[in-house]
Amino acid sequence: MAEGPVRAGDSAGPEDPVVGTPYGAVRGRYENGLAVFRGIPYAAPPFGPRRFRPPVPPEPWTGVRDAGAFGPTPPKPPYSEAFAKLLADPVVPGDDCLNLNVWTPEPGPGARLPVMVWIHGGALTRGSSAIPVYDGRSFARDGVVFVSVNYRLGVEGFGLFPDAPANPGLRDQLAALEWVRDSITRFGGDPDRVTVFGESAGAISIGALLASPRARGLFRRAVLQSGAPEVTERDKVRRVVRRMAARLRVPATARAFAAVDRGALIEAQAEAGRRASPVVGGPAFGIVVDGELVPRDPLEALAEGGAAQDVALLIGWTSEEHRLWLAPTGLLERLNRLGPVALAAARARCRCGPEVPRGYRLARPGAGPADLVGQLVTDFLLRVPLHRLADAHRARSHVYEFAWPSNVPGLGACHALELGFVFDTVGVPEAERLAGPGAPQSLADEMHGAWVRFAVTGDPGWPAWDATHPVRVFGSGGPGLVRGPRDREMALWGHGAPAPTGAERDAASPGPDAAPRTVVRRLRRPGAMRRI
Template sequence: MTRQGAVRGRMGDEGVASFLGIPYAAPPFGPRRFRAPAAPPSWEGVREAKAYGPTAPKAPYAPPFDTLIPEGRGGDGEDCLNLNVWTPQPGPNGGLPVLVWLHGGGFANGSSSASGYDGSAFARDGVVCVTVNYRLGTDGFLSLDGAPDNRGLLDQIAALEWVRENIESFGGAPDRVTVFGESSGAMGIGVLLGTERAAGLFGRAILQSGAAHHFLRPATAALIAARLAEYLGIEPTAERFAAVPLAELLPAQARLRAEIGRRPDPELWGDAALNVMPFEPVLPGLALPGPECGVQLLVGSNREENRLFMVPTGRMDAITEERLRLALTAYGLDPDRALAVYRATRPQASPGELLDVVATDWFYRIPAVRLAEAVPGSRLYEFAWRSPQFGGRLGACHAAELGFVFDNLRDPSYAAMLGNCPPQSLADTVHGAWVAFATTGDPGWAPYDRAARTTMIFDEESAPRQDPRARERALWEGVR
């Protein structure tokens, strides 16, 4: 039973019950377009919850990412603000810990219905797992006159409020909620940590390959809205965008993302020129949380994140020494000093391989370190297992940890990225750490501090290390 009415799910393997496609807010279209999420309608009788609900409208991933990062099942639709629950103990008074998943996708793609995000393994191990859809792209994150900013984050808050009000009926404890997310899902959590309305909705958070450094300042957000409006021949207002059919809006949105990748010019794109993401939370500036946020954190990144964007596209081999030095300058580093440090342990690395390491640090690793430094007691990790795909060059790339986190390596959607035989023992270790953190707050290694800088390295042989690649980390002091 939920606040809106009764739902009927399905009992699966190992005593895990699933309840799919439950609305946590009203459809955000028609008169609710570009508005804050509204309460979901109630229903009489029993609502079937045996199939995934519609997902947020979006343009598809461009090749080759459409095969490496599958979008999910269920199809796009207006009633997209729904969630899914897996539980080993349907019914009240279970008191189980709860994990709430916020998917990645650059704030423009992704869905909670991807088969790789099936929460059965978490429920098997005594944790209620919830996966959430939220608005994406223009509807979720474009800054428009006449509409509140960060509507996709408001959706996430509404989903967490639904969890607080309803999860006890599914065996979960509303005061034992951990929110976890990857990439843009984690970046959204980085914002929620400092959002007053989200305070008290979760006591722990896991941020995978994303932290608090990725957002757009209002001036940049206005540039991007104006550019997209120019494509469509309209004014950048909520009213005018609401009149554009999705069949026109979504291709224009994809064109915008492609153009910023081809021409990352700060004159055109402002802050977004460096991370090539036109849809992000809009904030006045960086605001790292402190001890007062009251949330225990597990945060980390993958060792070779940027290879996902460089190897399958061929960009890795197209990077010249000149382009590498220009990128270092754009990231705020002195090229001579930085190259001396990075090349010291990689004397044979190509310019493209060095750019992967530098971009990974700027985009993912250093923001994770800064968040761990800001919140005492945080746990830091690095996922280092290297995929054999693309002749072994894909490496420990962005999103490579997902199948291990969900202990779902057999799902065929992971094969293109992980190959046919990813190590189950590593999934046991990573998934077990996430379960332990959600259950007790201790994933199994010491907290991070500026003295030891303890970091768990996840690989076929996993172990904590103190301050890995210290000289490279030190390059970014005062820069990132």
């Protein structure tokens, strides 16, 4: 196998870049001076006898495989109409969905450039590397080899069965990182300078990989955007699988599900999970403790300081994460109408005493019930564990908050809004769906530049986490450093005590003085959003 770029004389485009991989050569495209390779398989198609099984290497090929277009995307249901207006999620048909893409400014083994590997979000049920917002050209333009990854989603990637290993989708991510270790030198990258970054479900996945002994040494730095290390209680995942099995009238086993038509399986998955929401909970797919790849709750392992101490972290959130979950479906207005009852339901969801919502009301005197509920649940699920993670990795963690409000009415500084700024793609139509027209390019320059600096040097440009809790705020007034902007709310949770584990979060249920179960059921209407 040839090392580095080679030229294929029989190519219709002889100037296109060709690079050898351990499984065969691939031909990409030169785009604006950058070499781009799309749809490179890092594992075999996960169907037929390989369905619901750990990934295996792809079959080697002879000749040169074309890598000019995005490869197939994993099976997934479409977004509801309300969210499809805001979030792009293209579908590329085909079985060979365990693939990745590479943007590089300098293919060849001599460059040894820093590498950034992107793991997309989508509640572990949606998303792909083909979303235009995730175009890697800006990273490659700035001297980074950029890699984006597809992995199995929903029941295919995170279903739990008695006759199949758990977490196949997370195992896909691990296989992609192993491909990067073994292959990225040929694309100009340095396998010893890998930064893995992801948002929401992608960040949650990275949290699990940070604590996994099997992932040790595969990356040097990690970025967790709007997602904290967590695991889902196993019975919560089993409930989704059982609901699907009942709808399909088959046993809740991998063998039975593998025999079901792929389209029917996706329809059953969409129906079984349609009422799940970060605000009100409900059964959902998630990473589970499996005793091997995920030996224990990753938050516990990381908070104790026994894992990933040599990995530098960049972690953060948006100011109004909850507005993407609540505003598009009208749940924001329903929560405001429910008033104190909604706050009682949130208290039950978060298993906290009355002093916590009372403290939020005092801290935010102008906020309505929906925003109070949203911030309460966001802190419980996200900011408290991320503060805990930063405390455990003090001096190796940098923390940010994205505070620029969308130009789309009602969204504010919502979940996923920062993505176009991180990727410097605020001008693409798919980013404008969420940000609206006229997003400030200067803010994209600042945020994208910080991510590149972190990948190159480990320092994004502001002080590391310490006892004063420095947070870089990216907002409409320009980036600025704020000390302890969330400390008042964190103190209400007794921050400094252990953060709630994944099992404790999943076990949250209304107490005797909480909102009636009928209220929680009313909030779980069709259209309520899962974690993006």
